[in-house]
Amino acid sequence: MEVPNEHTISVKELSVGYDTLSVAKNINFTVKSGELCAIVGVNGIGKSTLLRTLGKLQPRLKGTIFIKGEKLETYSPIQLSRALSVVLTELPASKNLTVQELIALGRQPYTNWLGNLTVADKKLVQQSLDSFLLTELRDRKCHELSDGQMQRVLIARAMAQDTSVILLDEPTTHLDLYHKVQILKLLQNLAHHQQKTILFTTHEIDLAIQLCDKILILDGTENPFGNPCELIDQKHFERLFPPEMVVFDAKTGAFKVNK
Template sequence: MNEQTSHIILKTEQLSIGYKTRKVETVIASNINFELQKGQLIGLVGANGIGKSTLLRTLIKVQPALSGSILLNEKDLKSTSTSELAKQLSIVLTEQLSSKNLSVFELVALGRHPYTNWVGNLSDEDITIVNSALEQVNISDLKDKRCYELSDGQLQKVMIARALAQDTDIIVLDEPTTHLDMYHKAYILKLLQRLTKETGKTILFSSHEIDLAIQLCDTMIVMQKDDVVCDQPCNLISQGIFESLFPKDLISFDNSTGSFRVSK
């Protein structure tokens, strides 16, 4: 095994995603092939309704693939048990939190669930890992606050800390900047970029913030109507991928600045 292959955390081969009933199979996207490397920040982008959430749900084994394979640490996701998966992949979703009465420390400590005993008692090591996660996200001062007291931006950082406490190779986030203002969108994505460098973890997130993703990501997965492309942002720009992402009647992509502009 060469060194590059050993650093591949997640890989898809001829993956087809969508929905299947007894009578009908609806394909959202097919022939998806990419490799996600250790220690990279990866942005998943595309137009509304293109299938980003379907792809994420398939990658985290919430939704079955129609065909093809997903390899997590070189093992087929289909044969990875729920308990094994929880020690390799952590998730931050956009659903409303049902346990907002928990303290910040208690919520982050839930990330240790795959490792604790059946009654959920925290060891000294667990407590150290939880406190380290709080420090990495700069929210140690919030540890005793109840989650219902937090702003959207603070709560998002708590959820990221919980994923860090779970101590997995890859963290997957579904639109982590939803409901945040421009400053906090940039703050959260910059935080994710820093965490990949400090922890060596692979972080994959879906987002509508394409301009920010272009600036901050090591790699991007771009979902188009007929194709899914994965490459470095600079290569995607030179290939004209972003120019064809949206209809040009309202917005256009400026290759020189790497950003979208409203057509006048």
Template sequence: MASEIIHTRINVRNLAIGYASKKKITTIAENISFSANKGELIALVGPNGIGKSTLIRTLTGMQKPISGSIKISEVEMSTLDSLSLASQISAVLTEAPASTNVTAYELIALGRQPYTNWLGILSQTDKVAVNKAMSVTETAALQHKKCFELSDGELQRVLIARALAQDTPIIILDEPTSHLDLYHRAYVLKLLKKLTKEAEKTIIFSTHEIGIALNLVDKMIVLQKDSFDYGSPTELAEQGVFKNIFPNNTIDFDADTMQFRVKI
């Protein structure tokens, strides 16, 4: 039987991330190497301030790397123009929409910008993509609401719908469950899992919900001070990676149950 073909959508090698100015280069994290394949859900975890958002912005092309290589479907990201990149990667970042006075439908339809004409008029194909995105995210009932009228959970689903309407093979999200209650955190993460399995999206998201992510994701990127780890949750647990994420006098990780526990 022929082996299954692996479709690598993101290939990162020896990446260093941070900020560069004319006078100074500030490196936040380095020696980052991993690949993300078709249909994989990948969580990016690590302590606050370790560089998760910087890595997310670098992977989306919004921030230049200090050094190293990022290939999107075997093409160097640095060689892609903005339109080509927008056809490959859609992003859901922590920033609020520029205008909250637009309707949910209008916000979702913005995902079609890479494909519309200069007037931004939606074709029938665009409308079908928007309607499909609303169906998958269960946001059709919200389409006529202004964004300022939406709850945090509703707005997050609308933003994911916008990324889906963009119809890219890769979706990258920065803290998609922040400010959500437990139900909506689980709902959003299960939705992301569904998109990888049913639509074969490649999804990378940063999160503090390590406990929930452990049960859902295919791979995890673990950023810590002076270290980088990548693999399946089981592989990382066997390597003892999770025991070092939090101070061991406060939180312990049980590799048998794959759970974090507060020490009392």
């Protein structure tokens, strides 16, 4: 079997689900360093289940997951927390912390047991605050933030964790169009300029087509994967929803209501 390159997430013949319930199978893809990848598909198809499986938050049913060229199961918890960060939709229990304190928690895999931050740790926390436009909010309590601000804090914490791979479950839920685009552009910037490998689940297919390098379409059978143009050319988006309701316009790369 080909050993995938460093700094990638690579999946072969993966099946995900719960005990005896197989939710999605036949999943194959590789995302390289510096790429932003969306996981799309209809409600209940298994996007979050896949994301949690990639982050080792639940066991896989079958197949192999490579992170930076090593099998996921060979990572110890501390090694994994230095290689991969996960941003989930649930709000953290630590919402009473300030923005800066929550982001500093991203440095936990590297600090001593007292959690003391070095000069280098503090510099990374500052860079994360700056990159996600949070410097002015640094002393605000997290429970005082809007959904969009909180989402930026959670992603900034993942940036401070400084892992090669970042996984996010629906990072744009509850945001208006402007803030959806803002988050996705910040993620794109992080992937392209800091060579991160970023995968996120989303229902924002039109935006993913415009902003992502790769898309995995979970469709329950083939699960096509590729760059957006290839997937449009191969007519995979047309097959995503029943055409009597929603049609895909390949010229504009957007969905329209079938009136």
